[in-house]
Amino acid sequence: MTHTLIGLPVDGRPVVRAQVQQLVALAPGFELRCPAVQDLGNFRLPADRDDLAHWLRHQREQADAWVLSLDMLVYGGLIPSRFIDDDEATLRKRLALLGELKKPGVPLVAFAATMRISNNCVADEEKPYWNPYGSDLWAWSFHTDRYEQTGDIQSRAQGESAAARVPEAIRADYLATRARNFALNRATLDLVEAGVIDRLILPQDDTAEYGFNIAERRALQAEVAARGLGDRVLVYAGADEVMHTLCAWAVGQLRGDAPLRIAVQPTDSAHWQRLMPLYEDRPLPLALAAQLRAVGAVAVEHDAELMLLLHTQGLDQGDWAMRKPLPQRPGVDAAAWACITQLPVAVADDAHANGGDPHFVAELADHLPLPALAGYAGWNTSSNRMGSLLAQLVLARGRWSTSENQDVVALRLAEDLVWQADLRQRLRATQNEQDTPPAALAVAAESLMLTVGNAWLQRQGFVQRIQRAWLPWARSFEIGLEVCR
Incomplete structure (x- = not known):
């Protein structure tokens, strides 16, 4: 008898899709089924999320467990999550698909990254304004949070100086994108509380000790603790490896390890x-x-x-x-x-x-x-x-x-x-x-x-x-x- 995990990786790169399928096959009697590579977008090109939703619905009867990237489900991929311009209400509707997929006794595990903040001016994986403002956006984020956490006056000055070098409209757009993505991550906690998601990982993608993303991490951890979800929700550094770890955890649960x-x-x-x-x-x-x-x-x-x-x-x-x-x-x-x-x-x-x-x-x-x-x-x-x-x-x-x-x-x-x-x-x-x-x-x-x-x-x-x-x-x-x- 073969146990089938239905997976939705963050994108189609071999390291997060084909190689994870190879790892799951190391466990006798288990397979990981994922959408075709061409259906997972390509770099900055988002996947067709409607097609993915259709594919997932058709896997419901075969699923012995679900391992789902919510960045792929909601935004069309991890990289598109940083710049796609859909509004929050539209994205929340995509998140609601999880309620349709959930079946009693079938584990549904999921992950959604806290949006990274790159410390350079390379715009390949970011909004176009990352070149030339990426380093200043990073410094604004890092030093603002560091000042708020430590009271260090030098960090306050560095944060204000960096912010002043970035046009106000760009700062406003960046904060709005962060706020939208953070709201979606908070919404995943409701699905854990409702029993739709059995295990949730909220990884910190490419991060540092301080920053707007770290402030979000602290807020998420506080909310997880306040809701009593600490046994089902994990928040830590990482991103590309989470498909691997959640597949291993799901297999361990199914085997009773x-x-x-x-x-x-x-x-x-x-x-x-x-x-x-x-x-x-x-x-x-x-x-x-x-x-x-x-x-x-x-x-x-x-x-x-x-x-x-x-x-x-x-x-x-x-x-x-x-x-x-x-x-x-x-x-x-x-x-x-x-x-x-x-x-x-x-x-x-x-x-x-x-x-x-x-x-x-x-x-x-x-x-x-x-x-x-x-x-x-x-x-x-x-x-x-x-x-x-x-x-x-x-x-x-x-x-x-x-x-x-x-x-x-x-x-x-x-x-x-x-x-x-x-x-x-x-x-x-x-x-x-x-x-x-x-x-x-x-x-x-x-x-x-x-x-x-x-x-x-x-x-x-x-x-x-x-x-x-x-x-x-x-x-x-x-x-x-x-x-x-």
Whole structure:
């Protein structure tokens, strides 16, 4: 008997759709059914929400659980949620579809991101005025909230100065968009209270310690507490990994699993507890705790089923995408190497944002064959990688040595380490993305992955090979990979 999860991802990128389907298939007897890629919009182009609603209604009888991105359902995707101009009343009508889909005894879990505020002037994923006002909008947001929380006079002056550099009409439009999206997120709490949504995650997309979005997070947390919904609503940093974690949680519920018991072993025990990950709003231990709870796992000191090797270096992360080098490299604790043969090992490679740490992985390979890993993740933000990795470990529970699970390990190393930390940098050094035709950029990316990427997999002892590579959004930041035995 096959249990069918009906899923609505935030968009059609492989990492949030096809790769999640691959993870769910690691659990015997489970499948994740999603709309076709072409029905999920493309980058700034919203999906046809009426067509999606029609598709969802037709899945009602087959659904053993629902895992739904409300950003896709309501706005047509995560990126369109930041600029689509529908009014609040129209969007609320789309949210009402959940009441039609809900069936007694069938879990319905959902997620909706708090709108991010990017700290640069790149308007690709924002409203057009982000270029040139993005950095000032971010500074206005960050310092206004910081002043309100700390009373710091310098932040007040910086916030006022940044606001003065942004035309009043733009500030008003930005605040109105935020207010509309925040109202929709608050409305999801009514659906939890009414029993329509069984589990809700409100992740913080690309954030910092302060900002208008953090003020919204505090307000949401206060309302969750006041309504007594803390056992059903989680609010924490993340976004792209939530489809992974909610699918794992739903499968665990359907199987009746006890929480997966994980031993957490840091590679830099002197610093990791004080590390504040880039693009997130809390120290790494709190981010990890949130992801463990979300996926249905628990950190233990005894009787663990597997070990999570959490790799960091120093008090700050590097960032491959922004060409920010790793500030410190104190090295790997001897205790970490000493214990990695005692349990199955999965690696959360968290020294850098937007890619893994080649230096560390090369050292790891001297202690443990990489194909023997139970899991690996090093993509994008700390919460993206930890959440998706934990989801894999829950879904493949007790089957971490299978060839199907090794397929995922090979894919993640190829994408997160070989592409993000190495080949993407090589491509950007030789190609100007603004001037290179998308087809030519995709050919160059595939050529690198099929040659250098496959040579790396072969050297590490993987039987898997990259069969195809493509750029789903016609830019180098994301890559799609088909990895097969």
